[in-house]
Amino acid sequence: MSIPEIQPQQALDRQRRSAVLIDVREAHERVLGMAEGALGIAMGELIAAAAEHLPDTTVEVLLICQSGVRSLRTAEALRAQGFANVASVAGGTQRWIAESLPMVKPLGGIDADDIDADDIDADFAERYSRHLRLPQVGLEGQRKLESARVLMVGAGGLGSPAAYYLAAAGVGILRIADDDVVDRSNLQRQILHTDARIGTAKVDSAAIALSALNPRTRIEAIAERVSSANVEDLLDGVDIVIDGADNFPARYLLNDACVKLGKPLVYGAVHRFEGQASVFDAGRRRGEAPCYRCLFPEPPPPEAAPNCAEAGVLGVLPGVIGLIQATEAIKLILGIGDPLIGRLLQFDALSMRFRETRLQVDPDCAICASGKAFPGYVDYAVFCAGE
Ligand SMILES: [Zn+2]
CATH class of the missing domain: 3.40.50.720 (NAD(P)-binding Rossmann-like Domain)
Structure with missing residues (x-):
């Protein structure tokens, strides 16, 4: 049986009744905003410790990611672990935003460990969003830049x-x-x-x-x-x-x-x-x-x-x-x-x-050879005014 895909509006309605909505994107992606009511648990973490996050296997679980691909894969993995009532949000957070459904911005649901809420604000999250999406930069890197x-x-x-x-x-x-x-x-x-x-x-x-x-x-x-x-x-x-x-x-x-x-x-x-x-x-x-x-x-x-x-x-x-x-x-x-x-x-x-x-190191370099005393600065004559 294939995993059911539901529309964002349906997901919002079901979450408001009793379903658990989980945003399976990474923390640096969720920092830009999440579907209202969603819990933030990254895909890998959720699959590795599903029983911990969802002790009741009969609960209705709705998964959302950026575009609907990862949530579908996560849903399949949960199904294989015995969760019978799992669905994926078609189109993901992108479609959620396109349909003007409520978002929690910018930090709702982000793990306290991931972000110190004091040093990040909406301007930061939006301005650097393309950096925050790069795992090699992310929040930590953006803070280093700042x-x-x-x-x-x-x-x-x-x-x-x-x-x-x-x-x-x-x-x-x-x-x-x-x-x-x-x-x-x-x-x-x-x-x-x-x-x-x-x-x-x-x-x-x-x-x-x-x-x-x-x-x-x-x-x-x-x-x-x-x-x-x-x-x-x-x-x-x-x-x-x-x-x-x-x-x-x-x-x-x-x-x-x-x-x-x-x-x-x-x-x-x-x-x-x-x-x-x-x-x-x-x-x-x-x-x-x-x-x-x-x-x-x-x-x-x-x-x-x-x-x-x-x-x-x-x-x-x-x-x-x-x-x-x-x-x-x-x-x-x-x-x-x-x-x-x-x-x-x-x-x-x-x-x-x-x-x-x-480029080779000059072992006798007057400036950088180890053990040499710094010889002092030289002001060479200006003979080129710069490019
Ligand atoms: Zn040198």
């Missing part, structure tokens, strides 16, 4: 997409450092800024754009250029540093400070049609992960470096690289996936190809 502090150096071509997506993703505190003001020539790629904000400090323009996108993210706008004098203050209290300045003086200062203070550095650079990205984590993993100086111990002489203003850059290119940086930052915060540590990812927009190079 308690993360990220330093974004540069509110330009790389910083624009990176900061936009980090704010959208729910990073709690974004500290943005940039001493520049918005210029018309920036707008071809620096999408945080607008024509109306030409002449405004970039950090202020960024704060306006990011707060409009996600008011939950706190923006710390610091209108300063990174230097040996302020680099440690800028890094103070942050979990991750993103280099969006794309110039040699900032790159070496951030590298050296991140090694010294033990913070991961998400690196990105662009030039004409090509870009590259990596994650340097030598400060926390001495001898295992390289730093930027392991690759390039010193910057090139000014006369050998490309003149960025003259070289130009395809406007979309920093968008691609900045988003790779944001992706790496989010992965590091969540502790998921394989970060770009020890790998240099190179991107060629014209051929639309990515190439990956293994």
Whole structure:
């Protein structure tokens, strides 16, 4: 005998009389709201301990999930365990919502163990619903994002997409450092800024754009250029540093400070049609992960470096690289996936190809070799005003 499928309205009526309605989705799915009157017990848990949850095998059990597939499978499993009176809600919670039946939002029926009701609200549940549905993020991951502090150096071509997506993703505190003001020539790629904000400090323009996108993210706008004098203050209290300045003086200062203070550095650079990205984590993993100086111990002489203003850059290119940086930052915060540590990812927009190079640790690196005293910061001459 096949499992009966009933309509959401029937399920609501029967539940109100005497039937037990159970939402068999996972806790991170139920956080977005459940059919009114439903108990939340995830499929696996219910099947494994059915007798515990439902001591009376004659009770009428109605199961609901997201779209009606899992509830049907769960019903079959319960039937096999001797529950004779089991039905599945056709179309699941999706149809329940489509038919405007009452929902309990956002937390009704969620196990107290799964959620601390104090630090989640309807805005959180709705805004991050697509994260909450990912088991690899979920509530725990979203809370990690919300308690993360990220330093974004540069509110330009790389910083624009990176900061936009980090704010959208729910990073709690974004500290943005940039001493520049918005210029018309920036707008071809620096999408945080607008024509109306030409002449405004970039950090202020960024704060306006990011707060409009996600008011939950706190923006710390610091209108300063990174230097040996302020680099440690800028890094103070942050979990991750993103280099969006794309110039040699900032790159070496951030590298050296991140090694010294033990913070991961998400690196990105662009030039004409090509870009590259990596994650340097030598400060926390001495001898295992390289730093930027392991690759390039010193910057090139000014006369050998490309003149960025003259070289130009395809406007979309920093968008691609900045988003790779944001992706790496989010992965590091969540502790998921394989970060770009020890790998240099190179991107060629014209051929639309990515190439990956293994990076070696330099055992004699002046900055990250174990046992070496920190040699102090160097302010290299500014010979490229940044992308
Ligand atoms: Zn090194």
